[in-house]
Amino acid sequence: MTEAIKLSFVIILIIILLRLKWDLGLVMFLSSILLGLLFQLGFNGIVHNIYLTIIDPTTLQLIGIVVLVYVLSSILRRAKSMEGIVGSLQNIVADYRLILFLIASFLGLIPMPAGAMFSAPLLKEIGEKNHMSPEEIMFSNYWFRHVWEFVWPLIPGLILYVSVIGVDLGIQKKTLATI
Numbered sequence: 001m002t003e004a005i006k007l008s009f010v011i012i013l014i015i016i017l018l019r020l021k022w023d024l025g026l027v028m029f030l031s032s033i034l035l036g037l038l039f040q041l042g043f044n045g046i047v048h049n050i051y052l053t054i055i056d057p058t059t060l061q062l063i064g065i066v067v068l069v070y071v072l073s074s075i076l077r078r079a080k081s082m083e084g085i086v087g088s089l090q091n092i093v094a095d096y097r098l099i100l101f102l103i104a105s106f107l108g109l110i111p112m113p114a115g116a117m118f119s120a121p122l123l124k125e126i127g128e129k130n131h132m133s134p135e136e137i138m139f140s141n142y143w144f145r146h147v148w149e150f151v152w153p154l155i156p157g158l159i160l161y162v163s164v165i166g167v168d169l170g171i172q173k174k175t176l177a178t179i
Contacts (some may be wrong), residue, residue: 006038031137064068073121096130104144111154116141 010031017027034045054060076082089099100123107119120141127137149155 003039006035010035012023021155037157052135065112066114066117069112069117073118077121082122083124086122090126096126100140102140105147108145109154111152111153111156116145119145 013034014027014031017030017094018024025056033046036049038041041049086099089102090096093099103122103126104119107115112118123137123141127134127140132140149157153159
């Protein structure tokens, strides 16, 4: 069995289990175990990799960031600051759709882990007041937060892409300046 077939099998399994409404965390955990077994990592190798992931500083930082974003969002909600932000924007801009765009796209300019968790409560409040479905609110948050991805130089994905293909953005700027 080739690597591509193994990987395709696991991806199809993930899709099927998610369609059956399995918990996303459980599906990802089981899929990673299955990948380890399919690629002959063995039980000890899988356990060792789980241990290395748990103690990795990057993992711990990401967990800390997510927790702090939840705490900040909770503090803003309890202090009714989110209602104040939404109310102030509604006084300035009449169309709720434009407010959805402004909040999500502005927060999308800030490349931060768990940024969607920060913008989601704001958009949820606006969307619920305007009778939007949860799916429409979620789509608005996702779509407008990522509108800058292909042009904003601080987006981690763009930085990763440029480094993988070996393009030096500094050289391009100098080249463009001489044209």
